[in-house]
Amino acid sequence: MLSSLDLHIRKKLHGVAGPFELEVKLQVVEGELLAIYGPSGVGKTTLLRIIAGLERPDSGYIKVQGKVVWYDRQGRVNLSARKRKVGLVFQDYVLFPHLTVQGNIAFGQDRRKREPALVEALLEMMGLHALADRLPQHLSGGQAQRVALARAVAGRPAILLLDEALSALDPEMRRNMQAAVAAVHREFSLTTLLVSHDLAEVFLLADRVACLDNGALREMGTPEQVFGQSETNDNLKLIGKVIKVGMSENPGMIQALVQGKILELAFSGELDTLHQGQTIWVEFNPNTKELIASSLKNN
Template identity: 40%
Template structure:
């Protein structure tokens, strides 16, 4: 169980924001932090990891206090039992796959666990390869294995798949879900991808201006009708054209442009540049702004 009650005043290049995060996360739960850029998602992960020191509040994990401003307690990042996976793989370029993972092992002699990670991540045949010879997806698997080398209770994922192509992204989602279940992790993901969130998460936490706006299941968040659709994809609106009594919404997904026929009432709150989730149920197109 993770109990979070943390406050932090953030002052970056833009306007100041007061981060005030109150959350309870069950052991073994997979949650996603969702919200616009600058809403406090990454800062929340950094406070949990110890890389960002809160101004006030407390953080406890499985009954152990990691941070308590009242008593001046702040467990160092290296003593927090968690793995952190960033967008940037940050692999050591002069180390092989095996050496990159072994570097993070708590017990350097734990060869059995090292081999288990290589096998779990499908990296056995690449164990002696340098990062420069790996694809983006392979590098991300190495980074994930390295995060798991610490045998963490908590796995923090900050949009780790955003730079990958759709096919590789889907494969890595499968890896992450399998690893989450195999090692009984509590996983906290930052993502803007509706399909990814629906596929992976037990619960979605929406943040806005540093506050928790709402918490619910992905199905409730994105709409029951759309998430039960047989076919769906995420994309960006490129154009909205009027055609008699309907609107034709041009949605870019990957390298494709899809035309979606919508009732005029459905497009009232839609505009060019909006991210949307599109689905089809009983041959009826459905579209929802993200």
């Protein structure tokens, strides 16, 4: 498959524990959603900023779509952020306060190549059509972040970069935004890099995950490959929906939809507190491979 992003960069950074070097070499396949996972302060955000042209690496190269060079230290090439076809969404979304929802989305497009039909399609897809004429100060956090996502996609980017874009939202808004990210990624065949600390989010959205630690790329593969071999004892929390309470063969079990699969699970609380369609946590331990469901309100 065609590589949409091919890079090898180095940059000296200063972290809490002292100086370290960020060195990342990777290829991202066209249409892939790659999660960048790791603890705070290991260079995840810096990597996205380098790709976007907001920071310059000390050495290396960045190529897109097999031939277009965005950065090459040896070749003395460094395209400005404005010339790189990147859609970027940060955790602290920034909308223009004087522009409406529709105006903010349209702002993401090249002024010489306006696509009103695409703006309309994004308003519809993001569930923002009824809010098209509303100003940002009258939006909820989840609504504003959907506007920021739509604006990033409106310019038809070669690469979509999401830097902890969902982490500041409450659980319900975050689930809605995860669905929105999946929808636009699929609909527009985007190549997407997602920085996230949330393992459930990684499992839900990512085709592959790259694990950064102290500036180095330690592991890379599908979420199942990487975290199925995890040595951590921390449980991975996923979101599920109850389909059936009490199985005929085993009355103490429930049936739930998790990651697109129907699973039979033990429930940690009283079954009479559950009902069909209820959202629950499903905890997965990568070492024991055990799954157990629990109520959201207990977490």
